[in-house]
Amino acid sequence: MGRVTERRKVIRIRDGAVSTRPDTLVAEEPLEIRLNGKPLAITMRTPGDDFALAAGFLVSEGVLTTAADLRNIVYCAGATADGANTYNVVDVTTAPGVTVPDITLERNVYTTSSCGLCGKASLDAVRTTTRHPIADTPPLRVTPELLAELPDRLRAAQRVFDRTGGLHAAALFDEHGGLLDVREDVGRHNAVDKLVGRALQSGDLPLSRTVLMVSGRASFELAQKAVMAGIPVLAAVSAPSSLAVDLAAETGMTLVGFLRGSSMNVYAGEERIVLRAAAVRA
Helix, strand or coil, X not given: CCXXXXXXXXXXXXCCEEEEEEEEEECCEEEEEEECCEEEEEEEECCCCHHHHHHHHHHHCCCCCCHHHEEEEEECCCCCCCCCCCCCEEEEEECCXXXXXXXXXXXXXXXXXXXXXXXXXXXXHHHHHCCCCCCCCCCCCECHHHHHHHHHHHHHCCHXXXXXCCCXXXXXXXXXXXXXXXXXXXCHHHHHHHHHHHHHHCCCCCCCCEEEEECCCECHHHHHHXXXXXXXXXXXXXXXXXXXXXXXXXXXXXXXXXXXCCEEEEEECHHHECCCHHHCCC
């Protein structure tokens, strides 16, 4: 198994003074995901939680819905020509009777740590393939004050970020702001896949009464992954994309961006945010 961090020598310049020192960097290695023995995708990720990453990826692609759909995940032995196991190739075997659909979200076979999806076809694909439609009944309700606390709670849980400064993070909170899980990765979409994959393995999908907090922007791909897991609220410290807003509006998800301190923008699903009527101005 690859390490989460690695050490490299750097030349440090501070106020004209030059020194040599080791620096801690976040590790980045490719992970090939195979489905029932057939290559499906390659993603650049931080090693760790690879099985959860693969499972979450397949939830977002509409292949896995519950833990019962998953038979096994293993590292592939003999992944190199000399027979060595690199721990960079995993094979996901679905349970007997699980129909493996076509992957229709127009994903490239190779995905980078900042990849995304786009286009009307992608919106249609998410809407028609999700098997966990957002259905928080009774509706989940959160206050702006609770949302304002989540970035600091997420940051406090980022153990590897403290040593490297080079990781994205995603965290699941319950409707009262309690931290349920947090994952870090060089790819923001991988961090979310790890969360969702762990929830699938634990039998916790759909995540119908949770808030997903991400450390970066809210891209379409992150919104897609939240929708596919049945998550009703997605909050981000940075900006959403236009397609992420469109997807949230079409699927009934609440999308909050620029969540910094007591300030935030609500782009969709404002009915889940407890607002004082007198404070809402056009």
